[in-house]
Amino acid sequence: RKPARLTNMRKAKIFQMVLATCFGSFLLVIYLFQSNLNEGKNLRKSGRNPLQTLYSNDQIESDAQVIHQNRRELLDSVCQVYARKRRVLTPDDLKHLIVDDRHGLLYCYVPKVACTNWKRVLMVLTGDGKYQDPLKIPANEAHIPSNLRTLSEYSTPEINHRLRNYMKFIFVREPFERLVSAYRNKFTRKYNTAFHKRYGTKIIRRHRPQPSTDALEKGDDVSFDEFVYYLVDPHTQREEPFNEHWERVHSLCHPCILHYDVVGKYETLDDDARYILQLIGADKAVKFPSSSQTARTTDDMTAQFFKKITPFYQKKLYNLYKMDFLLFNYSKPSYLTFR
Numbered sequence: 117r118k119p120a121r122l123t124n125m126r127k128a129k130i131f132q133m134v135l136a137t138c139f140g141s142f143l144l145v146i147y148l149f150q151s152n153l154n155e156g157k158n159l160r161k162s163g164r165n166p167l168q169t170l171y172s173n174d175q176i177e178s179d180a181q182v183i184h185q186n187r188r189e190l191l192d193s194v195c196q197v198y199a200r201k202r203r204v205l206t207p208d209d210l211k212h213l214i215v216d217d218r219h220g221l222l223y224c225y226v227p228k229v230a231c232t233n234w235k236r237v238l239m240v241l242t243g244d245g246k247y248q249d250p251l252k253i254p255a256n257e258a259h260i261p262s263n264l265r266t267l268s269e270y271s272t273p274e275i276n277h278r279l280r281n282y283m284k285f286i287f288v289r290e291p292f293e294r295l296v297s298a299y300r301n302k303f304t305r306k307y308n309t310a311f312h313k314r315y316g317t318k319i320i321r322r323h324r325p326q327p328s329t330d331a332l333e334k335g336d337d338v339s340f341d342e343f344v345y346y347l348v349d350p351h352t353q354r355e356e357p358f359n360e361h362w363e364r365v366h367s368l369c370h371p372c373i374l375h376y377d378v379v380g381k382y383e384t385l386d387d388d389a390r391y392i393l394q395l396i397g398a399d400k401a402v403k404f405p406s407s408s409q410t411a412r413t414t415d416d417m418t419a420q421f422f423k424k425i426t427p428f429y430q431k432k433l434y435n436l437y438k439m440d441f442l443l444f445n446y447s448k449p450s451y452l453t454f455r
C-alpha cells in the first residue's frame with residue numbers, strides 16, 4: 117500500500133514539516149487520552165487507532181472483515197487495470213473529504229448515498245458533546261460547510277499526515293440508481309428552484325426542440341431523457357465539472373489515488389455503517405440513523421426511467437459511468453438493451 121503523495125516539495129522542507137506535524141499529533145494524542153479519562157470509555161475501546169484495528173487479525177466481526185477486504189482488493193485490481201496513470205492531487209481534489217480528527221477518520225461524501233446521515237453522525241463524533249442524536253440535527257444544518265472540516269482546509273503536511281494515518285472511508289451506490297435519485301430529487305420537485313434555474317433552463321434550451329417560453333424561463337420540467345442528453349453531451353463536460361449530485365464517484369473521491377480502507381455500500385448501509393462505528397469504538401455512543409425505505413429510488417424504478425432511453429444513449433451513459441460500475445463491482449443492469 118503506497119501512501120498518497122500530494123506534492124513534490126523539496127525533501128528538507130518536507131522533513132521539517134513532518135517533524136512539526138508529528139509534534140502536533142503528539143499533542144493531539146495527549147488531548148484524546150485526557151478527554152477519554154474525563155468522559156468515560158464511550159468513544160474509544162482500545163488505545164489503537166481505527167487503522168490498526170482494521171488491519172489487525174483479531175477483529176470481532178470477521179465476516180465483515182472478509183467482505184471489506186474483498187472490496188478493497190477488487191477496487192485495487194480495477195485501478196491497476198484502468199487507472200494506471202498517477203496524478204498529483206491538489207487541495208481542491210480533497211473538498212469532499214470530511215475530517216474527524218478525534219477518531220482519525222476521513223469520509224468522502226457522495227451525494228445521494230446517505231451523505232446527510234453521515235454528515236450528521238460526523239457532527240456528533242466531532243462535536244465535543246454538542247450533539248448526541250444524529251436525527252435531531254436538521255438536514256439543512258448538516259450541509260452547512262462550517263459545521264464540518266474538509267481535508268482541503270488543512271496545510272500540505274497536515275493533509276499528508278491524515279492521508280497516511282487516518283481510516284479513509286466512502287459510501288457508494290449502484291450508479292444509475294444514484295443518477296435517477298439525483299434526477300428525481302433535483303428536477304421533479306417543485307421546491308428545487310435553484311437547480312431548475314441553474315441547470316434546468318440550460319438543459320431545455322439545448323436539448324428540447326421547440327421549448328415554450330415558460331419552460332425556458334422556469335426550467336422546472338426537465339424530462340429524464342433530456343437530462344441524459346445533457347449528461348452525454350461533450351459540451352457539458354468541457355464547460356465545467358458536473359454538479360456533485362451527478363458527478364462520478366471516481367471524479368469526486370479519487371479512489372485509485374487515495375486507496376480507501378473501507379468501501380461502504382448503500383445496498384448494505386446499515387451493516388457497513390455499524391462496522392465503521394465499531395472500528396472507531398463509537399458504536400455504543402452513536403447509532404447510524406436507519407434508512408427510510410419509503411421514498412427511496414429502487415432498481416425497479418430506475419428500470420422504468422431507462423425504458424424511455426434509446427439503446428444508443430443507454431450505451432453512451434453507461435460508458436460515462438463505467439468506472440463507477442467497475443470500481444465498485446456493480447454489473448451492467450439487466451434492463452439495458454444495448455449489446
Ligand SMILES: *[C@@H]1O[C@H](CO)[C@@H](O)[C@H](O)[C@H]1NC(C)=O
Pocket residue numbers: 186187190445
Ligand atoms: C462482486 O459482485 C458479485 C456479484 O454480485 C459477488 O458475487 C461478489 O462477491 C462481489 N465481489 C466483491 C469483491 O464484492
